[in-house]
Amino acid sequence: MSVILFGYHNMGCRALKVLHELGIEVPAVFTHRDSPGENLWFDSLAEMARQYDITCHFPDNVNKPEWVELIRSLKPDVILSCYFRQMIKQDILDIPRLAAVNLHGSLLPKYRGRCPVNWQLVFGEKISGVTLHHMVIKADAGDIVAQKEVPVDFKDNALTLFHKLEDAAEEVLREYIPRLLDNTAPRIKQDHSKASYFGGRRPEDGLIDWNWDAVRIYNLVRAVTWPYPGSFGFVQENGRKIYIWECEPLEDMDTGKAPGTVAIRDGNCLVQSGKGCIRIISATDSPQPMAAKGITPGLLEDGSRLVTGPMIS
Numbered sequence: 001m002s003v004i005l006f007g008y009h010n011m012g013c014r015a016l017k018v019l020h021e022l023g024i025e026v027p028a029v030f031t032h033r034d035s036p037g038e039n040l041w042f043d044s045l046a047e048m049a050r051q052y053d054i055t056c057h058f059p060d061n062v063n064k065p066e067w068v069e070l071i072r073s074l075k076p077d078v079i080l081s082c083y084f085r086q087m088i089k090q091d092i093l094d095i096p097r098l099a100a101v102n103l104h105g106s107l108l109p110k111y112r113g114r115c116p117v118n119w120q121l122v123f124g125e126k127i128s129g130v131t132l133h134h135m136v137i138k139a140d141a142g143d144i145v146a147q148k149e150v151p152v153d154f155k156d157n158a159l160t161l162f163h164k165l166e167d168a169a170e171e172v173l174r175e176y177i178p179r180l181l182d183n184t185a186p187r188i189k190q191d192h193s194k195a196s197y198f199g200g201r202r203p204e205d206g207l208i209d210w211n212w213d214a215v216r217i218y219n220l221v222r223a224v225t226w227p228y229p230g231s232f233g234f235v236q237e238n239g240r241k242i243y244i245w246e247c248e249p250l251e252d253m254d255t256g257k258a259p260g261t262v263a264i265r266d267g268n269c270l271v272q273s274g275k276g277c278i279r280i281i282s283a284t285d286s287p288q289p290m291a292a293k294g295i296t297p298g299l300l301e302d303g304s305r306l307v308t309g310p311m312i313s
Contacts, residue, residue, distance in 0.1 A: 001024060001025065001077050001078075001181045002024070002025040002026065002027050002074070002075070002076050002077050002078075003019055003024050003025070003026055003076060003077065003078045003079070003080050003177065003181075004026070004027060004028050004029075004030070004071060004074060004076040004078075004079050004080070004096075005019065005026055005028075005029045005030070005045075005080050005081075005082065006029075006030045006031075006062070006079065006080070006081040006082070006084035006088065007029065007030075007031055007045050007080075007081065007082040007083055007084050008031050008032050008045055008082075008083050008084055008085060009042045009043075009045070009082075009083040010042045010043050010083075010162070010166050011082040011083040011103060011105070011165075011166060011169055012031060012045035012082045012083050012084070013043045013044075013045050013048050014082070014166050014169055014170045014173070015080060015082040015103065015169070015173055016029065016045060016048050016049065016052070016054075017048070017170070018170055018173045018174050018177065019080075019173075019177065020052055021174075022174070022177065022178065024177065024178075024181070026052075026054050027054075027055070027074045027076065028054065028055045028056070028057060028070075028071075028074055029045060029046075029049040029054050029055070029056045029057070030056075030057045030058075030059060030062055030067075030084065031045045031046050031049070031056060031057075031058060031084070032058060032084075032085055033046075033058050039227050039228075041227035046058075057070075059086075061086065062086050062088065062092065063086070063087075063088070063089045063091065063092065067092075068091045068092055068095075071092055071095055072095050075097070076095065076096045076097070077096060077097045077098050077181055078096050078097075078098050078099050078100070078101065078177070078180050078181060079092065079093070079095065079096045079099070079100040079101070079135075080101055080102075080103070080173075080177065081100075081101070081102040081103070081135065082102070082103045082169070083103070087139065088100070088135060089137070090137060093135055093136070093137075098180055098181065098183060099134060099145075099180050099185075100134065100135045101132055101133060101134055101135060101142075101145060101180065102132070102133055102134075102135045102140070102142070103130060103131075103132055103169050103172070103173065104116065104130065104131045104132075104133065104140050105117050105128075105130055105162075105165050105169075106120060106128065106129065106130075106131065107127070107128065107129040107130075107131060107147055107149065108131040108133060108140055108144060108147070108190055108195075109140075109141075109190045109191060109192060109194050109195035109196070110194065110195070110196050111196060111198060112139055112140035112141065112195055112196065112197045112198070113139055113140065113197045113198045113199055113200075114198065114199055114200035114201070115198065115199075115200055115201045116198070117158055117161055117162050117165065118158055118201055118223045118224060118228065119198045119201075119223075120152065120161070121152070121156070121157070121158060121161065121219055121222055121223035122219055122220055122223045123219070124215065124216075124219045125152055126151070126152050127149055127150070127151060127152060128149070128150045128151075128152050128161060128164075128165065129147055129148050129149040129150045129165070129168060130147065130148055130150070130165050130168045130169045130172055131144055131146075131147045132144070132145040132146045132147070132172050132173070132176055133145060133190075134187070139197070140197075141190060141192065141195070142190075143187045143188060143189050143190065144186075144187075144188040144189075144190060145176050145179075145180065145185050145186060145187065145188075146172050146175070146176045146185070146186070147172075148168040148169075148171060148172050149168075150164045150165055150168050156222065157222040157223070157225050158222065158223055158224065158225060158228055159225075159226070159227060201224070203229035203230075205224070206220065206224045206228075206229055206230055206231040206232055207231070207232060207233070207308055208220060208221075208231050208232065208233045208244070208306075208308065209308050210233065210259040210260035210271070210272075210273055210274070210306055210307065210308065211259045211273070211274040212273060212274055213251075213273055213274050213275035213276060214249035214250060214251050214273045214275060214276030214277060214278050215249045215251060215276070217231075217247070217249070217273055217278055218247055218248070218249040218278065221244050221245070221246070221247050222246075225245050225246065225289075226245055226289045229287065230243040230244070230245060230287060230289075231243070231244050232244065233260070233306040233307065233308060234306065234307050234308070234309060235299075235300070235304055235305070235306060235307075236260070236304070236305040236306070236307045237304055237305065240285055240299070241285065242283050242284070242285055242296075242299055242300070242306070243283060243284050243285070243286070243287060243289075244278075244280055244282070244283045245281075245282040245283065245284070245289040245290075246280075246281040246282040246293065247278045247279060247280050247281055247282075248278070248279040248281060249276060249277075249278060249279075250270070250276055250277045250278070250279055251275070251276040252276065253270070253276055253277040254272070254276070254277065255270060255272045255277060256272075257272045258272065258305070259272055259273055259274050260272065260305050260306040260307055261303070261304075261305050261306075262300050262301065262302060262303065262304045262305070262306065263277075263302060263303075264300075264301070264302040269283075269295060269300055271306055280295060280300070281293055282294060282295065283295045283296065283299060283300065284296045284299070285299055
């Protein structure tokens with residue numbers, strides 16, 4: 001029995017780890033070369049494949065005929081995709097003898113598409129999870145093999161939630177890849193009427209609107225904090241861009257000032273929102289968080305105003 005792995009990131013590494021520990025043959029791994037401008041905080045699937053002496057390929061477009069023919073020649077029983085960044089088309093999906101499946105970081109049919117971890121935090125979800133599902137041409141729309149729920153703590157951020165999902169993914173793969181190989185895995189159709197779809201997020205999507213309520217701002221901050229690009233605003237008085245890496249929502253506090261106004265009280269840096277206040281715990285004027293919690297000296301002063309654009313009054 002053999003599984004070809006298409007993957008990247010920690011999820012791809014977890015998948016290869018499981019396949020290796022189960023003693024399943026992996027004739028090839030397909031992954032991506034790291035992007036020079038990307039924050040590479042995650043593990044390398046290519047390096048892990050080399051450690052296991054597995055042939056690793058880096059296709060610019062895996063759907064080109066030469067790659068399709070190579071995959072066909074390997075005669076896989078199952079194709080497994082874990083955070084592979086290219087859409088795999090029908091010519092490849094038709095190749096495996098038993099199944100072509102994908103591991104997705106949400107409880108499908110909710111949060112189909114890109115960046116599911118970040119989007120779930122943006123919207124304040126209390127339950128997340130992973131889904132192993134059959135691949136079809138439409139993203140994340142295939143029949144479900146298995147799911148595992150993961151609770152989202154109010155203090156979770158994108159990194160802590162992602163690590164929870166890694167553990168859940170490993171459990172699902174360990175149980176259900178063998179069942180796919182012996183053809184005993186369940187197959188449950190998705191309820192497409194309940195589907196939601198989200199696209200990729202860009203660094204500029206971290207812009208804070210200070211008219212939002214405190215919890216909404218907090219959810220954005222924790223959804224895109226380090227190692228992601230971070231949420232941000234601008235100091236109205238000098239146009240200085242600030243990155244907020246960690247904060248706390250104070251829903252019942254009101255300084256009586258306009259949204260975005262900073263108040264320094266008892267050593268705490270508070271920012272008025274549309275409803276409640278944000279206590280800023282960590283903020284910088286560079287796209288790198290501080291090694292320890294704190295605020296760049298001189299960054300925010302009592303009475304200064306944060307706005308959503310770099311305009312100086």
